[in-house]
Amino acid sequence: MVDAASAPRDLPSDLSERFELWAAGIPHELSFWTHWAKTRGGGWPAEFAERMNPETPLVPWLADWASKAELTHLRVLDVGAGPVTSVGYVPPAGMTMELVATDPLADAYARIFDALGLVRPVPTSFAPAEELSAFLPAESFDIVHCRNALDHSFDPIRGLTEMLRVVKLGGLVMLYHNPNEAEAEGYTGFHQYNFDVEEERFIIWRGAARWDVQTELPIRTRIRARRRGHVSVLIEKRxxxxxxxxxxxxxxxxxxxxxxxxxxxxxxxR
Structure with a gap:
């Protein structure tokens, strides 16, 4: 828990102030990924190799769902993917796949990787989570995936709503996040929201403000949430x-x- 000096103030209702809170995290984010690219992963060289290898299999939790759905062609959107997606590139046998990766800092990431001569298997394209449907067709993806990124957005409920707009009816939004990261990071930079699970319900909170996601979304969904080290959430569009x-x-x-x-x-x- 944070102390009184670093406790979160009320989230501004003015959008420009919310942008400013979010933008404070950009220098740190770009510094991290610049070091990651220059050092070929820093302390995570195996992860760097997997992300940069076009032969890396699709991660199991996506591949298992696609196989059970008996899809022959899979369309995956990775939201907040960073400079290089982490979901893998090769679908299960007998299946073809189209993968789209998006991030609001995509243009900056492109400059970093181009300057180093690093070619990414799937370049990340620009699209904020909160405005996905302005960049991507509605109901066009089987799976929308987001790992450790939605809690860094300036409006996670709006981001989830946009994810549901671009996923197909019956498709899944898959979230995988660290629990209560804003608390752990003292509400600095990108860390303005906490994700948690209470009595199997997906909760977003900040200070005294709390949102039960099931009741906040504008359409009918089925949400399965659990916390086992990480907060894992599956949202089925119904x-x-x-x-x-x-x-x-x-x-x-x-x-x-x-x-x-x-x-x-x-x-x-100023």
Whole structure:
């Protein structure tokens, strides 16, 4: 637990302030991945080799579900993948696969890896979790995967909603995260939300604020959550979203543009 001096203040309702909280973590994140790339994994050379090897098999928890679903072609989205996805590249025998990896820092990662002459099997493309459906077609993936990244977003419920928009009806959102990481990291940088499981329910919390994810999502889902070292969550999409209003993306674009402009102005006045 954090002490009183580092306890979280209320999460700002103003989007530009939430961006600023999130943006404080960018230098550390880029520093970590720059060192990871330059040292070929740092203290994790085996992980570096696996991520950079196009022959690495699909991780078992994804491969097992795809096999049980008897899919012949699998579409996987890895959200918050970092510079190189960790899910693997080779599907089970008799199956083909298309893998898309996204991250809001994708362009910075590309510069780091290109400067070092490192070729990634699947380059990460730009898309924030909170706006996935602005970049990717609705109901187009069998599995949406996110590992140790959604709790680093500026709005995890909005990110989950977007994951559900792009996964197919009957498909899965798979989450794998460290428990209560914001508490452990003192609410610094990207660490603004805690993920936990209470009585088999997936809980997101921050200070006195708590969200029972099952009740926060806008469509019907089935959630299976457990905590065994890590917080593992499977969310099955059981209902399609209603048709989108044409104005939805214009409204979101206007909201985001204004927030980013206000953030730029506030920083320029310091």
């Amino acid at each position: 209902k399609a979203f209603p048709p989108e209003r044409d104005s939805r993306f214009r409204e979101r674009f206007a909201e985001t543009s204004r927030a980013l402009m206000n953030l730029t102005i506030r920083r320029s006045l």
